[in-house]
Amino acid sequence: xxxxxxxxxxxxxxSLAGGLPDTSTFPxxxxxxxxxxxxxxxxAEVLQYxxxxxxxxxxxxxxxxxxxxxxxxxxxxVTVTTGGQQAxxxxxxxxxxxxxxxxxxxxxxPGAIPTFCSYEADVIQIECDGDGMRIxxxxxxxxxxxxxxxxxxxxYSVPTFQNPGGVTLSLERRRRLVEIARExxxxxxxDNPYGLLRYEGESLPTLxxxxxxxxxxxxxxxxxxxxxGLRIGWIVAPTPIREKVVLGKQAADLCTxxxxxxxxxxxxxxxxxLDYVDDLIGVYRSRRDAMLGxxxxxxxxxxxxxxxxxxxxxxxxxxxxxxxxxxxxxxxxKSVAFVxxxxxxxxxxxxxxxxxxxxxxxEDRIIEGIRRIGEAAGEQMFLYETMTGEMRLPPLDxxxxxx
Amino acid sequence: MKVALLQGGRSLERGVSLRSGSRVTEALLDLGxxxxxxxxxxxxxxxxxxxxxxxxxxxxxGTEGEDGTVQALLELLxxxxxxxxxxxxxxxxDKSLAKYIFRENGIPTPDWVTYSEASIRDFGAAxxxxxxxxxxxxxxxxxxxxxxxxxxVKVVTSESELPAALMTALSYDDRALLxxxxxxxxxxxxxxxxxxxxTVEAIPTGSNAYDFExxxxxxxxxxxxxxxxxxxxxxxxxxxALEAYEALGCSGxxxxxxxxxxxxxQVLEVNxxxxxxxxxxxxxxAEAAGVGFDEMVEKILRLAL
Numbered sequence: 001x002x003x004x005x006x007x008x009x010x011x012x013x014x015s016l017a018g019g020l021p022d023t024s025t026f027p028x029x030x031x032x033x034x035x036x037x038x039x040x041x042x043x044a045e046v047l048q049y050x051x052x053x054x055x056x057x058x059x060x061x062x063x064x065x066x067x068x069x070x071x072x073x074x075x076x077x078v079t080v081t082t083g084g085q086q087a088x089x090x091x092x093x094x095x096x097x098x099x100x101x102x103x104x105x106x107x108x109x110p111g112a113i114p115t116f117c118s119y120e121a122d123v124i125q126i127e128c129d130g131d132g133m134r135i136x137x138x139x140x141x142x143x144x145x146x147x148x149x150x151x152x153x154x155x156y157s158v159p160t161f162q163n164p165g166g167v168t169l170s171l172e173r174r175r176r177l178v179e180i181a182r183e184x185x186x187x188x189x190x191d192n193p194y195g196l197l198r199y200e201g202e203s204l205p206t207l208x209x210x211x212x213x214x215x216x217x218x219x220x221x222x223x224x225x226x227x228x229g230l231r232i233g234w235i236v237a238p239t240p241i242r243e244k245v246v247l248g249k250q251a252a253d254l255c256t257x258x259x260x261x262x263x264x265x266x267x268x269x270x271x272x273x274l275d276y277v278d279d280l281i282g283v284y285r286s287r288r289d290a291m292l293g294x295x296x297x298x299x300x301x302x303x304x305x306x307x308x309x310x311x312x313x314x315x316x317x318x319x320x321x322x323x324x325x326x327x328x329x330x331x332x333x334k335s336v337a338f339v340x341x342x343x344x345x346x347x348x349x350x351x352x353x354x355x356x357x358x359x360x361x362x363e364d365r366i367i368e369g370i371r372r373i374g375e376a377a378g379e380q381m382f383l384y385e386t387m388t389g390e391m392r393l394p395p396l397d398x399x400x401x402x403x
Numbered sequence: 404m405k406v407a408l409l410q411g412g413r414s415l416e417r418g419v420s421l422r423s424g425s426r427v428t429e430a431l432l433d434l435g436x437x438x439x440x441x442x443x444x445x446x447x448x449x450x451x452x453x454x455x456x457x458x459x460x461x462x463x464x465g466t467e468g469e470d471g472t473v474q475a476l477l478e479l480l481x482x483x484x485x486x487x488x489x490x491x492x493x494x495x496x497d498k499s500l501a502k503y504i505f506r507e508n509g510i511p512t513p514d515w516v517t518y519s520e521a522s523i524r525d526f527g528a529a530x531x532x533x534x535x536x537x538x539x540x541x542x543x544x545x546x547x548x549x550x551x552x553x554x555x556v557k558v559v560t561s562e563s564e565l566p567a568a569l570m571t572a573l574s575y576d577d578r579a580l581l582x583x584x585x586x587x588x589x590x591x592x593x594x595x596x597x598x599x600x601x602t603v604e605a606i607p608t609g610s611n612a613y614d615f616e617x618x619x620x621x622x623x624x625x626x627x628x629x630x631x632x633x634x635x636x637x638x639x640x641x642x643x644a645l646e647a648y649e650a651l652g653c654s655g656x657x658x659x660x661x662x663x664x665x666x667x668x669q670v671l672e673v674n675x676x677x678x679x680x681x682x683x684x685x686x687x688x689a690e691a692a693g694v695g696f697d698e699m700v701e702k703i704l705r706l707a708l
Contacts, residue, residue: 004415004418004554005418006417006418006421007413007414007415007417010413010417321567321570323567323570323571326555326570326571326574326575327574329415329554329555329574329575330574330575332415380570380574382524383520383523383524383570383573384566384567384570386523386524386529387523387529387532387565387566387569387570388529388566389529
């Protein structure tokens with residue numbers, strides 16, 4: 001499968017497989033102004049190593065950005081990381097010994113799975129619905145584990161505009177999750193790359209803000225609201241965990257690029273970053289709408305999908321006779337790519353599902369890409385129907401998600 | 404020599420091809436050649452004409468690179484190329500055609516039937532499935548007629564699994580084979596010029612004998628070269644493999660995949676342009692014959708001229 005994805009790098013391929021922010025609208029003059037200022041004031045510093053925890057100026061701006069989402073944190077609890085991916089890696093390295101249980105969403109962020117597996121975590125995935133992780137199932141799982149004398153090291157979740165599901169954990173479930181964490185003294189790792197990219201609806205408090213930072217560790221990133229190329233993410237964790245994280249980071253790369261930290265710290269200090277986020281929201285909202293509209297038009301009867309209020313992804317599930325890895329092969333011959341659902345599970349589930357990204361591709365290409373995927377799926381279903389003389393369609397229901 | 408190194412392409416095996424290409428490029432440079440790596444794209448012909456190579460090294464796998472498309476273009480441009488010619492590539496790429504040729508030449512190959520998507524979709528071919536099952540038996544292997552690696556390959560152990568397996572295979576090509584599953588040892592015989600290299604045996608490490616995909620993952624199979632075969636078997640395997648190579652008209656190099664079961668070796672397919680990464684089977688076999696990677700690349704290049 002991974003080898004097949006090599007084709008997506010070709011220019012003719014419409015890739016709905018990535019998770020790329022659109023960086024084409026970032027004002028070059030803003031970029032030049034930042035770099036110019038660095039050139040005039042801090043050349044020696046940006047060419048030097050920095051503290052492992054991150055620059056003071058960067059950490060205080062992270063506190064300010066999190067404040068925009070209503071989350072209050074102490075700058076001393078913040079560790080700057082080389083992108084959100086390193087944040088996941090470091091927290092897993094700090095907390096997991098081989099065989100330890102780790103609970104996460106089903107489906108979960110595909111990029112986290114190799115990390116969890118490399119530290120030999122025993123991963124248990126809890127099913128999500130339209131309101132995020134099913135907390136009732138989480139409680140059942142915790143009870144079963146407890147009965148066997150076991151408990152998870154932590155619960156990893158992307159509660160807001162989840163990758164890959166696009167769903168958001170409801171307020172009620174957020175409260176309950178935080179309670180469960182307290183009652184059972186289990187850490188929750190809240191990964192929140194997309195929280196500020198809301199296209200509709202009311203903002204919800206982060207798990208961190210509901211908990212106050214006792215049992216919730218927060219992972220953030222600037223990849224989706226500024227630049228993925230700068231590679232700046234962060235971890236907010238209480239001291240004992242933070243110390244382990246810092247040790248891990250020292251071993252991994254000593255410090256995050258001083259140059260990009262300076263760039264980002266100044267950029268956020270200027271205070272115009274919210275305008276840029278607003279611009280992105282406008283662009284992404286239109287792209288999401290284009291994708292959802294095209295899916296309604298071109299996806300086969302029986303397909304369902306989420307309707308994200310923010311973030312970068314739609315999660316679609318085809319009628320069960322369709323295997324999305326096979327569908328991907330067919331789609332690639334039509335020069336369009338997506339992420340097959342199985343990559344969001346550790347146990348082979350998700351065979352009929354797919355993750356579709358709408359942030360990195362223009363609207364006309366999104367529509368054309370969805371049309372081609374729909375066409376490929378239609379061809380497969382017609383063939384299957386011909387072979388079996390039956391269509392295994394789920395009954396029509398009002399909340400099937402199909403728009 | 405001026406060598407155009409063709410790699411990448413648009414097939415599902417682009418990733419493998421890029422790895423083959425970069426390893427071969429390294430070898431060609433070490434050997435002192437002037438190398439221009441080229442991907443397939445709208446500028447291919449103009450780049451070839453501008454660079455004006457003495458020879459093209461084809462490190463492409465799968466559709467367009469291994470099926471005669473690129474070879475025909477190079478032959479038209481008068482550029483000698485590595486590996487088999489157009490017709491041999493087409494015969495290798497079409498597993499069904501290759502098997503018909505094996506049969507005509509008395510080369511053992513498992514029983515099979517071929518279905519096209521069109522015949523199932525438009526001509527009611529699904530009603531012939533019981534007949535196909537009679538011919539082929541269970542378990543059977545469903546595979547696309549023209550893909551490399553394990554792409555789209557599924558083992559069918561009961562009748563009810565057939566439609567899904569065919570749908571998988573037909574997602575990778577518009578024709579699919581249903582082939583009798585032969586239980587036996589999996590062997591690969593590489594031919595380099597007029598030399599048959601030592602046989603490689605792939606021993607799956609997973610517990611599921613039917614899981615083809617696992618076999619192509621790292622650690623999914625162990626490779627033994629030269630394979631430990633009895634004298635009689637070794638000779639027969641080599642003879643049958645060479646017959647298959649010649650029957651399809653291969654030249655330069657290629658790899659023949661066989662199964663050694665109770666009834667002796669049976670040929671499954673011939674790969675016109677097998678993988679050329681350090682860990683691929685042809686380089687492993689060459690190594691076992693005392694031919695290092697660079698020397699192998701030089702030989703392949705010389706055979707093209």
